[in-house]
Amino acid sequence: MQTRHLLRGIVSATALSLTLGATSALAATVxxxxxxxxxxLDAVRQGTLDELEERGYTQGDNLDWEFQTAQGDVGIAGQIARKYVGDAPDVIVAIATPSAQAAVSAARGRIPVVFSAVTDPVDAKLVDSLEKPGxxxxxxxxxxxxxxxxxFIKELLPELETLGVPYNPGEANAAVLVDRLKELAPEQGVKIETASAPSTADVLAAARSLVGKVDAMYVTTDNTLMSAFExxxxxxxxxDIPVFSGDTxxxxxxxxxxxxxxxxDIGRQTGALVARVLDGESAGEIPVQFIDKTLVHVNPEAASEMGLELPQQVIDNADEVVE
Incomplete structure (x- = not known):
């Protein structure tokens, strides 16, 4: 009798273990x-998570979610990517060009990678083409x-002749944008003056080096400059030099x-792609997506401190006015 009860206990425990194991196996690892x-970039991450949750993937239930930041260090980005590949998740989400390059290099096609907030994925050698990434x-x-x-900048500052652009030349997306700016600026009668800021510690000096040379400054979606934008x-x-931003x-x-x-919104779109991959689609067969809708945010007080009075019409039509 005792032996029979013991065997029943072992069978029950084994069944429970298998059930728990099956439940764990059902959890998507991102x-x-x-x-x-x-x-x-924080908004991209949150948007991605919110989209996944809306599609039925919930942290602590059927979604195993882990986030790590490289703290602006490309070397650390590589370490994180290699660790993630070793963990063998269902999908790696890589936000911004340096992290995406590290993830794609480490994954080598073995694990799906969904990048986000990457300016030019072809130039960054992340994909073969926009339509067929591979x-x-x-x-x-x-x-x-x-x-x-x-x-937009010319509308706010019609007398603009020289636009200063501090940027990190080592950041692929920033370099692409500066090259493109230099191509487009002559059409607006504008000259581009750049200043190198390889790290956040260099941003202040780079901005100061443009004083006396430019009529305004413009910061692209350069992660180094955005981190030290103040x-x-x-x-x-x-x-008294107005500063404009490519990031609201x-x-x-x-x-x-x-x-x-x-x-x-970029994060929500990213989350939708991650869900498609989790549902069985091949990442390399999903075309790269873009965002078309643009927003205008204005800061009248900051503009005034820089010697610029924003037109009332621009303020009235802005999507957000910083008070």
Missing amino acids: KVTSIVEHPA GNVTGVSDMTPLDKHLA SVAKVGMEA SIVDRGAAAGLGFDYY
Whole structure:
């Protein structure tokens, strides 16, 4: 009798173990990496998670979600990517170009990679083409409509002749945008003057080096510059040089105005791609996606401190006015 009860206990425990194991196996594993934490990239991460949850993937239930930031260090981005590949998740989500490059290099097609907030995925060698990415990789690009940005700045500052652009030449997306700006600027009668800022510690000096040379400054979706944007805004206010942004999320940190995307929406679009991969689609067969809708945010007080009075019509029509 005791032996029979013992055997029943062993069978029950084994069944419970198998059930728990099956439940655990059903959980989707998503590893997320970002080159740095700042409002725009944080919004991408949150949007991705919210979209997955809306599609039925819930943390602690059927979604195993992990996030790590490289804190602006490309070497650390590589370490994170290699660790993630070793963990063998269902999908790696890589936010911003340096982290995406590290993830794709480490994964080598063995694990699906969905990138986000990457300006030019072809130039960054993440995909073979936009329509047919290949390599078990797809994602969402935040390619900036620079022609619209230049026209917007000229509207606010008609006398603009020279536009200063501090940037990190080592960041692929930033270099692509600066090259494109130099191509487009002559059409607006504008000259581009650049200043190198290889790290956040260099941003203040780069911005100061443009004083006396430029009529305004413009910060692209350059992660280094966005992380230390207050330094650029400070120089703009000290030298009466209006500072404009290609990212609306930093207008409340001191830019006069910004034209850009809602990075939370980019995250939601990224989450939808991740869900498609989790549901069985091949990442490399999903075309790279783009965001078309742009928003205008203005900061009249910051603009005034930089010697620029924003037209009332622009303020009235803005999507957000920083008070």
